[in-house]
Amino acid sequence: MVSARSIARTFSGYGLSVITGGIISIAVIPVVIIVAGAHTWATIAVAQGVAGFGVVLVGAGWGVTGPTEVASMDAGERGLSYVESLVSRTWLLLGVGAVCVVITIVLLPQQPLIAVVTLIAALLPGLSGGWFFVGESSPLRFLFLETIPRQIGSVIGALVLFWTGDALWFVGFQLIGGIAATVVSSASILRRYSGWRVDLSLVNAIARLRTHLPAVSMSAVSTLYVNLPIIVVQIFLPSFTAVYALAERIMRLALYATRPYVQVSQGYVPRKDPAEQLHHARRVTMLTIYLGIAGAVLYMLLAPWAGLVLSGGQLAISYPVAITLGLALGAMLISQVTGFAVLTTYRLTSALAWSTVAGAVVGVAGLIPAALVFGLLGVTSALALSEIVVLAYQLVVMNRRVFKAAS
Numbered sequence: 001m002v003s004a005r006s007i008a009r010t011f012s013g014y015g016l017s018v019i020t021g022g023i024i025s026i027a028v029i030p031v032v033i034i035v036a037g038a039h040t041w042a043t044i045a046v047a048q049g050v051a052g053f054g055v056v057l058v059g060a061g062w063g064v065t066g067p068t069e070v071a072s073m074d075a076g077e078r079g080l081s082y083v084e085s086l087v088s089r090t091w092l093l094l095g096v097g098a099v100c101v102v103i104t105i106v107l108l109p110q111q112p113l114i115a116v117v118t119l120i121a122a123l124l125p126g127l128s129g130g131w132f133f134v135g136e137s138s139p140l141r142f143l144f145l146e147t148i149p150r151q152i153g154s155v156i157g158a159l160v161l162f163w164t165g166d167a168l169w170f171v172g173f174q175l176i177g178g179i180a181a182t183v184v185s186s187a188s189i190l191r192r193y194s195g196w197r198v199d200l201s202l203v204n205a206i207a208r209l210r211t212h213l214p215a216v217s218m219s220a221v222s223t224l225y226v227n228l229p230i231i232v233v234q235i236f237l238p239s240f241t242a243v244y245a246l247a248e249r250i251m252r253l254a255l256y257a258t259r260p261y262v263q264v265s266q267g268y269v270p271r272k273d274p275a276e277q278l279h280h281a282r283r284v285t286m287l288t289i290y291l292g293i294a295g296a297v298l299y300m301l302l303a304p305w306a307g308l309v310l311s312g313g314q315l316a317i318s319y320p321v322a323i324t325l326g327l328a329l330g331a332m333l334i335s336q337v338t339g340f341a342v343l344t345t346y347r348l349t350s351a352l353a354w355s356t357v358a359g360a361v362v363g364v365a366g367l368i369p370a371a372l373v374f375g376l377l378g379v380t381s382a383l384a385l386s387e388i389v390v391l392a393y394q395l396v397v398m399n400r401r402v403f404k405a406a407s
Contacts, residue, residue: 017139017147018259024151025253026310028158028170029246034312036167038242043108044171045245046234047115050107051122052227054100058092058126060085061212064340067266070135079193082132086186087198088205089127097123107234118171124178125150129185134263145185153177221356225363225386229379232371240376246307247317247380251329254295258333261291265341281342281402288337296330324380331387338394342402351397359390 033041062085070078100123101116108115133142157173160166190196199205209216233244265284271277300323307317335355343352363386370378 017143018257021147021151022253022257024154028154029310030312031158031162033314035161035165038314040167042241042245043111043115044118046108046230047104047118048122049227049230050100050104051119052223054096054123055126056223057096058089058123060089060092060209061216063131066131067135070132076195079190079196082189083196083198084208087200088208091202091205093123093126114168114171117175121171121175121178127182129189132189141188145188146181149181149184150177221360225360228367229383232367233379236371237376243315244376246311246315247303247321247325250303250306251325254299254329255332262336265337269341269345284341285338288334292330292334295333296326299329300326320377321380324384328384328387331391335391335394338398342398346402355390355393358393359386362386362389
């Protein structure tokens with residue numbers, strides 16, 4: 001049984017990563033908006049939106065299934081497994097990155113260099129070893145080898161931006177921080193686990209991806225309706241891009257703040273005793289529902305005020321937009337745990353995939369018509385509806401195939 005002390009220790013380890021990353025992410029927002037301007041802020045946000053599609057493909061599902069796989073492996077298997085994943089993901093980075101660069105330049109022709117550097121920096125987390133540290137229960141390595149190098153890059157970049165007024169320095173140092181995190185994380189893993197060898201074969205790299213296709217397809221579909229809105233706003237409502245980017249960033253930071261809870265839940269639910277596992281699943285589900293409701297309400301109330309503070313009064317998030325994004329946030333806070341902690345534990349990954357497909361169908365189909373008819377509020381409403389559909393599907397499946405099946 002998991003002790004309260006071990007849970008607290010894990011929470012504090014991952015919590016430090018979240019606190020560090022969250023504080024720095026919030027701190028750099030006003031620097032970019034006020035110093036570089038709302039237009040450059042929008043450029044960076046759209047490029048990161050494009051990268052949101054690509055990074056899922058580059059990550060190839062290891063962030064979803066990797067922690068569980070690592071936790072179940074013998075020590076002698078871990079080094080080779082990580083090397084193989086890194087080689088496969090590097091090949092994906094080259095191919096996916098080339099396509100994303102073209103898309104980014106087409107969408108952002110006015111600031112192509114800033115856009116492309118931002119894109120590459122945002123694709124690098126696809127090579128992250130963070131999932132490996134989660135799997136081996138190493139929260140401090142996650143903090144010092146993954147989180148801090150990336151955040152140092154952001155801090156230095158923000159300082160140089162403040163001194164020079166040139167946002168290229170900001171995104172450039174973010175890129176350097178991402179490279180450093182990948183290098184030091186990989187070095188740590190491969191130094192501690194022997195018995196690996198490097199196979200750079202493209203054929204073998206692709207073959208290894210077959211087992212990850214369900215997780216990749218699920219994540220790719222999910223990221224489609226999460227990242228598509230900012231691109232739709234850039235194309236159809238460009239004057240609202242900076243405002244939407246700020247509102248979405250605040251929402252993502254709130255979601256990011258719950259990452260330790262998700263990671264602990266992934267280790268808390270699985271148990272050898274079926275009765276104990278069911279008890280843990282019920283407990284996590286109820287607690288998460290309360291968390292989702294609280295997060296939604298707080299976002300609705302505080303996002304307009306936070307937007308004004310972070311933008312130096314330049315960008316205003318309306319309450320209707322805050323309410324719809326609050327609903328989206330609440331649904332995401334719940335579904336990330338019901339999906340990745342409960343459904344995956346009960347081998348219901350197909351239901352997890354179908355929930356994202358259902359959300360994508362609703363969100364993508366309604367996004368452009370909603371933008372054209374209702375403007376920015378239509379975009380945020382379509383996003384909220386898609387996330388609610390995802391959550392509803394998961395809850396129905398959990399109730400039928402987990403809770404009722406066990407009674």
